[in-house]
Each structure stands twice: as structure tokens, then as C-alpha cells.
Amino acid sequence: MEPRDRLATLGREVLGADLSLVIDQDVGLGSEKRPGGGCMKARRWAALLCVSAIAACGCGGPSVAARPANSSPLGDDIQGTVERALAGEWRGAEARQRDVYRHPKETLAFFGLKDAMHVVEISPGSGWYTAILAPVLAPSGRVTVTSGFDELAKHPEIFGHVEVTSSSQFGADGSADMVLTFRNMHNWVGAHSEQEVLARVFAVLKPGGILGLVDHRAKADAVPPGAGGYLREDWVIAQVEKAGLRFVAKSEINANPRDTTDHPKGVWTLPPTYALGDVDRAKYEAIGESDRMTLKFVKP
Numbered sequence: 198m199e200p201r202d203r204l205a206t207l208g209r210e211v212l213g214a215d216l217s218l219v220i221d222q223d224v225g226l227g228s229e230k231r232p233g234g235g236c237m238k239a240r241r242w243a244a245l246l247c248v249s250a251i252a253a254c255g256c257g258g259p260s261v262a263a264r265p266a267n268s269s270p271l272g273d274d275i276q277g278t279v280e281r282a283l284a285g286e287w288r289g290a291e292a293r294q295r296d297v298y299r300h301p302k303e304t305l306a307f308f309g310l311k312d313a314m315h316v317v318e319i320s321p322g323s324g325w326y327t328a329i330l331a332p333v334l335a336p337s338g339r340v341t342v343t344s345g346f347d348e349l350a351k352h353p354e355i356f357g358h359v360e361v362t363s364s365s366q367f368g369a370d371g372s373a374d375m376v377l378t379f380r381n382m383h384n385w386v387g388a389h390s391e392q393e394v395l396a397r398v399f400a401v402l403k404p405g406g407i408l409g410l411v412d413h414r415a416k417a418d419a420v421p422p423g424a425g426g427y428l429r430e431d432w433v434i435a436q437v438e439k440a441g442l443r444f445v446a447k448s449e450i451n452a453n454p455r456d457t458t459d460h461p462k463g464v465w466t467l468p469p470t471y472a473l474g475d476v477d478r479a480k481y482e483a484i485g486e487s488d489r490m491t492l493k494f495v496k497p
Contacts (some may be wrong), residue, residue: 271306275333278312279305282329287352292325295469298486299379300450301329307448308409308493314374315339317367317401319394320381324348324356330377331356341368367401375407380489382412382433383426383464395440399496408442408494411451413464413487425463430490442494451489458488 271279279302283293310316310330315338321327324346332355334340341360349356362368367376376398385391398408414430415423421432434444460466464487466473471481 271302272311275310275312278333278336279310279329282332285328285332285355287348287355288328292328295325295486298451298453299325301326303450304409304411304448304491305329307446307450307491308375308377309407310375311338313337315341315372316375316377317341317343317362317373319343319367319376319378319398320364320384321346322379326377326379327359328355331359341373343367365397367397370400371403373401373406374403375409376402377409379411380413382410383423383428386422386428391436392440395437395442399441402442402496404496406496407445408437408496410437410492410494411489414452414458414490416458419458425458425460427458427464427487428490430492433490434492437492437494441496443497445493445495447493448491451491453485453488455484456488457484 270276282288283296283302310333312333314334316330316334318327318330318340321342321344324342327340327342327346328348330340335358339360340358341362343362343364345361349359349361367373378398382391385394402408410433412433413427415427417429417431419427419429421429422436423429423432430447434447438444456467458464460481462472464470467481467484467487469486471478473481
């Protein structure tokens with residue numbers, strides 16, 4: 198990556214500012230450098246090293262609202278449609294406010310979403326992610342959800358092509374390019390059904406198909422599998438691999454180092470649930486939504 202681009206990225210991540218302006222003011226963006234270009238080149242590298250040092254020590258700048266680490270850009274074929282979906286009025290202001298915690302664009306990029314995929318979303322809840330996936334995949338792909346939600350009928354222009362199956366049958370064997378599940382694994386664990394669900398995931402995926410999984414992350418030294426809605430990341434990886442899928446990569450896209458995971462009402466103490474009501478609400482609002490693992494698996 199060019200120094201200007203690296204500096205711009207680090208500046209946004211660490212300080213919340215585009216520090217590429219330091220370079221723009223010192224060295225022209227074209228091939229012609231301004232007088233004293235050698236000194237200015239040294240200056241831009243010094244600025245880059247300073248910001249890199251800040252990033253390495255975790256100092257300065259917002260940790261939750263900053264651009265998440267370990268994210269990759271979406272392909273040109275899908276970038277614009279995802280951005281338009283994120284801005285869609287059908288999502289509502291409340292849903293858009295959670296983007297800062299859930300990082301949908303970066304998360305979908307990490308999982309490798311393509312516009313011609315057949316994507317199965319397990320237990321979509323109120324359809325927070327489906328409201329993004331549906332318009333993105335409508336032209337060339339397919340979206341299947343394992344349960345319905347109210348917005349399906351309210352916005353047929355967005356959700357009219359979404360297929361609804363059931364929690365016991367995700368679709369025809371080998372029919373899905375990708376299965377996504379967001380903050381559901383802890384529920385399966387609570388019902389002692391994680392292997393049953395993962396077997397259905399394995400069945401519906403094509404060979405080479407991807408499972409993208411996000412869930413609340415317990416501390417690494419927590420008693421496995423975890424408690425209060427949090428799960429140990431290594432335990433989750435082991436359970437998914439036990440079902441036959443191969444672990445590919447993990448990302449810190451949805452990490453939140455402010456989350457201590459030891460709250461009175463578990464993960465539901467934090468927003469958006471606020472299980473304690475107004476008790477210490479400002480404290481939990483400052484923490485933000487939970488620390489989350491973001492895991493990618495493939496069917497061999």
C-alpha cells in the first residue's frame with residue numbers, strides 16, 4: 198500500500214481523521230514534486246511511523262466507532278449496492294445507528310459476499326441483516342431466511358423475493374454458497390442443539406461454501422463454553438470443525454475491548470437490550486454493544 202493510503206487508513210482508524218492531508222499539502226499528488234520534496238518525503242514517513250506507533254499501543258482515538266481492523270474492501274461488483282442498501286430508508290434510523298457496532302459492510306466483505314450468491318441467513322430476528330442482503334442479492338442472487346419477520350410484508354419491494362424456509366430445513370442439500378448467522382450460536386448452545394444446527398449448515402452448503410458466524414465472545418480464560426450469552430472463541434471453532442467445516446480465518450472487525458463480559462445480566466446488560474433498564478445506563482452505553490468474534494469457515 199502506498200504511504201499516503203496507509204497514512205489515511207491509519208489516521209481514520211486511530212485518530213478519526215484523514216491524515217493523508219499531511220502528504221497532500223507537502224507533496225503534489227501528480228508526478229511533479231514541490232521544492233524540498235526530499236524533506237517532505239521524510240516528513241510523511243515520520244507521520245506514518247507516529248500513527249503506526251499509536252495504533253500498535255492502542256492509544257488515542259475511538260475504539261468502537263473507528264473503522265474496524267482486519268476488514269477488506271468489497272469487490273467493485275457489489276460495493277455500490279451494499280452502500281445503497283445501508284442508506285436505504287426501509288432500514289430505519291434505529292437500525293442504521295447500530296452500523297457503528299455491527300460493521301455490516303466490512304463483515305460481509307470479510308465473509309466474501311458476492312452478488313450472484315445464494316445466501317441462507319439463520320434466524321434473522323427482525324431482519325437487520327436481511328434488509329441489507331435482500332436488495333444486494335435481488336438482481337443476480339438469492340436470499341433464504343429460516344424464519345419470517347414483520348418487515349417482510351411491510352416492504353415487499355425490498356423483501357418480496359426473499360425465500361422463507363424453516364429452522365428444521367435450511368434448503369436443498371448443496372444449494373447454498375454461503376450461510377450466515379449473527380449472534381445465534383449462544384442460543385443453540387443454551388438449547389444443546391448446536392451440533393444439530395451445524396449439521397444442517399453443512400448439508401445446505403455447496404462444497405467450497407462459506408459459513409460466516411458472529412457471536413458474543415467470552416474471555417479466553419472463561420470456563421467453556423462460556424456464560425451470560427458469551428462463548429469462548431476457541432470452543433466455538435472446535436464445535437464447528439466437529440461438524441465437518443474447516444476454519445479459514447477470524448477477524449477483529451466486531452471486537453470491542455471495552456466489554457469486560459462480566460455484567461450483572463450477561464450480554465443483555467449492554468445495548469441494545471439494557472436489561473437493567475436505567476440502572477447504570479450511561480456506563481453501559483459508554484461500553485457499547487458486546488465484544489464479538491467474527492469467524493469464517495468453509496465446507497471441504
